[in-house]
Amino acid sequence: MHVCTMIPYNSRLPVVKRRAKMNNFALHVLFLLIITSLTGCSLFSQPDDTEKTLGNINGLKVRLLSNDPLETSHDDVIERYQGYLDVATEPEMRIRVAHRIASLKLQAEEIALDNIPEETDSGLDISATREERAQAIASIRDYESLLEAYPDRSDNDAMLYQLAKAYSMAGRMQSAIATLEQLVADFPRSVYYLESEFRLAQLLYASGDYEGAEQAYQRLIDRGPEDNQYYVSAGYLQGWSIFKQDRLQDSLLAFTRLLDEQYPTVATLSDAKGGELDMLNDILRIMAIMFDDLGDWEQIALFYDQHGKRHYEYLIYDRLATLYYDKQYYKSGASTLRAFVLRYPDDVLAPVYYERLIEGYKTARYPNLMRKHKEIYIGMFGVGGNYWLNHTEAVQQTLEKTLATYIWDLAGFHHAWGQNSKKLKDKRERLAEAERWYKEYIRSFPEADDTVKAHFLLAEVAFELQDYPLAKDHYEIVAYQYPGYEKAAEAGYAAILAFNKYRPAKTEALAWRQATVASAMRFVQEFPQDERSGTVLVNTAEMLLKDKYYPQALTTARLASQVEADLPERYRYGAALVRGHASFEQGLFAESEEALGKALTYSKLDKKTRRELRDKVAATVYKQGEQAKEQGDLTAAVGHWRRLATVIPESNTRIIAEYDAATLLMQMKDYDQAIEVLLHFREQYPEHKLTADIPSKLIVAYEDKGEWRKAAFELQRIWNDGTDPEQQRIACYQSAEYFEKGGDLDNALVMYKRYAHSYKKPFDAAVEAHFKLNEIYAAQNDEEKRRFWLDKVITLHNKAGKDQTDRSRYLAASAAYELGEFERVKYEKIAITLPLDKSVTRKNAVMQAALKRYTQAVQIGVLEYTTSATYRIGQLYAQLSKALMESERPGGMDELELEEYQFLLEEQAFPLDEAAIEIHQTNANRTYDGLYDEWIKKSYRSLGTLMPGQYNKNEKALSYVDQIR
Numbered sequence: 001m002h003v004c005t006m007i008p009y010n011s012r013l014p015v016v017k018r019r020a021k022m023n024n025f026a027l028h029v030l031f032l033l034i035i036t037s038l039t040g041c042s043l044f045s046q047p048d049d050t051e052k053t054l055g056n057i058n059g060l061k062v063r064l065l066s067n068d069p070l071e072t073s074h075d076d077v078i079e080r081y082q083g084y085l086d087v088a089t090e091p092e093m094r095i096r097v098a099h100r101i102a103s104l105k106l107q108a109e110e111i112a113l114d115n116i117p118e119e120t121d122s123g124l125d126i127s128a129t130r131e132e133r134a135q136a137i138a139s140i141r142d143y144e145s146l147l148e149a150y151p152d153r154s155d156n157d158a159m160l161y162q163l164a165k166a167y168s169m170a171g172r173m174q175s176a177i178a179t180l181e182q183l184v185a186d187f188p189r190s191v192y193y194l195e196s197e198f199r200l201a202q203l204l205y206a207s208g209d210y211e212g213a214e215q216a217y218q219r220l221i222d223r224g225p226e227d228n229q230y231y232v233s234a235g236y237l238q239g240w241s242i243f244k245q246d247r248l249q250d251s252l253l254a255f256t257r258l259l260d261e262q263y264p265t266v267a268t269l270s271d272a273k274g275g276e277l278d279m280l281n282d283i284l285r286i287m288a289i290m291f292d293d294l295g296d297w298e299q300i301a302l303f304y305d306q307h308g309k310r311h312y313e314y315l316i317y318d319r320l321a322t323l324y325y326d327k328q329y330y331k332s333g334a335s336t337l338r339a340f341v342l343r344y345p346d347d348v349l350a351p352v353y354y355e356r357l358i359e360g361y362k363t364a365r366y367p368n369l370m371r372k373h374k375e376i377y378i379g380m381f382g383v384g385g386n387y388w389l390n391h392t393e394a395v396q397q398t399l400e401k402t403l404a405t406y407i408w409d410l411a412g413f414h415h416a417w418g419q420n421s422k423k424l425k426d427k428r429e430r431l432a433e434a435e436r437w438y439k440e441y442i443r444s445f446p447e448a449d450d451t452v453k454a455h456f457l458l459a460e461v462a463f464e465l466q467d468y469p470l471a472k473d474h475y476e477i478v479a480y481q482y483p484g485y486e487k488a489a490e491a492g493y494a495a496i497l498a499f500n501k502y503r504p505a506k507t508e509a510l511a512w513r514q515a516t517v518a519s520a521m522r523f524v525q526e527f528p529q530d531e532r533s534g535t536v537l538v539n540t541a542e543m544l545l546k547d548k549y550y551p552q553a554l555t556t557a558r559l560a561s562q563v564e565a566d567l568p569e570r571y572r573y574g575a576a577l578v579r580g581h582a583s584f585e586q587g588l589f590a591e592s593e594e595a596l597g598k599a600l601t602y603s604k605l606d607k608k609t610r611r612e613l614r615d616k617v618a619a620t621v622y623k624q625g626e627q628a629k630e631q632g633d634l635t636a637a638v639g640h641w642r643r644l645a646t647v648i649p650e651s652n653t654r655i656i657a658e659y660d661a662a663t664l665l666m667q668m669k670d671y672d673q674a675i676e677v678l679l680h681f682r683e684q685y686p687e688h689k690l691t692a693d694i695p696s697k698l699i700v701a702y703e704d705k706g707e708w709r710k711a712a713f714e715l716q717r718i719w720n721d722g723t724d725p726e727q728q729r730i731a732c733y734q735s736a737e738y739f740e741k742g743g744d745l746d747n748a749l750v751m752y753k754r755y756a757h758s759y760k761k762p763f764d765a766a767v768e769a770h771f772k773l774n775e776i777y778a779a780q781n782d783e784e785k786r787r788f789w790l791d792k793v794i795t796l797h798n799k800a801g802k803d804q805t806d807r808s809r810y811l812a813a814s815a816a817y818e819l820g821e822f823e824r825v826k827y828e829k830i831a832i833t834l835p836l837d838k839s840v841t842r843k844n845a846v847m848q849a850a851l852k853r854y855t856q857a858v859q860i861g862v863l864e865y866t867t868s869a870t871y872r873i874g875q876l877y878a879q880l881s882k883a884l885m886e887s888e889r890p891g892g893m894d895e896l897e898l899e900e901y902q903f904l905l906e907e908q909a910f911p912l913d914e915a916a917i918e919i920h921q922t923n924a925n926r927t928y929d930g931l932y933d934e935w936i937k938k939s940y941r942s943l944g945t946l947m948p949g950q951y952n953k954n955e956k957a958l959s960y961v962d963q964i965r
Contacts, residue, residue: 137170173203177200197220210241288909303478314344375405418433419464452573469502476495492522492526501547576599615648634668660682708741729758783822794815813857827876871939
């Protein structure tokens, strides 16, 4: 059994709109086919095992009445089919017509979908969708009814196929999956099998059933590639299905199988294009990702060591490296490329991959790694190595440019680094590396145009490394094998220098000197126009001088000087110059001065050189002074240094010489002349750095001469201009002392005040400065200013805390006592007169001020002022009592009133006497501690006067005693 027509399932699920439209002519043909089918479709039947598609139906000859299309539609055809179905009785025809009605409904829906504009009004679109969905559902019902009614028909594969398509169009994907599963299970030989299996796998993949998709793709793969258009796609998508299950090893195997089959040779890889190339690139990309997920680049080798090496491994390494580089994982990218090179060191791509590795490090700005791998590259692919020898000349030519570039880069880098290194060890190591790479370039490319440059630079490096034999060899190669090279003459001259620099063993000395002479002669012969050819002798001397071979240089220059009459002026100048410098270094300063003076007569000296030579002459004069000093002839040394101002007056050395002359005069204790030179120096060079040290020297001289005031002014200068805060502080204090010592009390006061106001530490010096101000003001009888500074001494002591010393306590106690004395003198001058309340109040106020200061002196705890202050306090009370009793009596009182007044005074005086007694007793009791001085003695005397009677204690008086205790 078969159906006459079939609408092929779209190549994608779910169904998408197809743009191919059925025109009226097609409908006309369809109508004719319908009529034919009604009269007997067996006319077009084929054997059951023939593929059931329109494409295999034999061509029909249909006589058409007209070329004009018939006006008909799917609905018309379906209506006619339905009319037939209503009257038909033959079972087979009823089944076919029912199937055809369902197919026409589904086809009508597809055409409607094809005709939907891409941009439609939303309302119309919704209604159309609902109508079409209903049509699809109607088709589904028809198919389901047919399958239910006739489940065992051999052509149910077509209905299942169409039903699956209807389910997809209706959005019922699980039903579509189930239907396709039934189709492929029940009809494995169906013409729809391959497509259905493929669509089933796609639907399973889209729904997340990756295992089911894998199995479906495997069934397609098992069918083999013959007549299987889905074979390659199934293999590709099965790899993805396995990947989605996180079975990375199995996924890699699936992709590997596909690559093996589709790209069996390197040529097939290279020929891939279009879709094949896209698939290849995608496979390589996902395989790179999986190898990265498995660990890193090492997984590639592990995998293919287990499953057999493949000709396309290089592409996987490439894609994994690209993956890393895209993420800026430069080291991982480099390791991936290096892994390929190490795995396949003889592969034609090995150097290419290594170059890419190096370029990656360059992009990443990893210069050390870049240089390291350039070295490795040269070792692996260099000229004469295994790789080089195992490949063709064409491959070798591709390597030459890169090798040359890398070798030059390494040589130049190490050469520059060595030249700029400050440490000798680093310099030698770097230059040795540069030498190695220059040698490698010469070995690798002996015929290259720039090999001469390598020879020259190798010679330069060897010269710096003091490998003079190697240096002269390559200098001579440049000079005499490449005479047209721009630096040939320079190289020839440098060879002579190398000869002269080398110090051979004694057994080789004669031969070496002969070789040196030969090299010099060859230079003159080969480069007769070179301006240096006539000055080889002088230049040799200069070379020896430059390399600090001073005896040889001096000997050579003296020889040149012996024949200087035959030399042009410039060479006479050269000989004199070398002799001057070499004799200077040998300590022959008089000869050096004479030779340099001769060099200064050269008529073509430029200003800069003339200035430098005059400075050198100044240095020879200065050095003669030093020599005289070392030999003990100090007067001659001073003479040389002071004559320098006449010989080279503009030289900076003159400044040093004059200063050193002054220093030497100080050492000789010729202070008058030293002072003269130092003051002149300061006047001439007020901004010179050495001027800063002149005050200290003048201070020593003035101290020795006893000129304290002048020394003080120098100290004041140090305080004012100095940069060392501690030195300034000391100078400030010492300046005040020296002004005081020199009798300049006004300036002494200024400097002591500056110190007191500016320096609170160290504490000892600060408190001394305050007390010094008190002493100077005492000498000037300025009590008011004394009071200020004495009070400052006490305050400074009290705030010192743990910095207080015995000296500060003594000075503070002394200050407090002196302030008390000022108040006591005022107190004693106040007489008690009428009216008593005013005079007593005034006297008591002064007494309280005195008591405060005396008490302060006692509390500080210095014995000398404790006993004296205690005595003074007792006397204040006694004197006040006595003054009350001897005070003036009011006039106009009778005898009785006077007697009462006397009693009142005695009542006021009595507690004062008691307080005086207590205070003097406190002083006297100190004898029990072994103390006895004039103030305790005076307290005993006062007690002898005050103790005849006994008196009541006054509470107020007791408070004063308590304060003293």
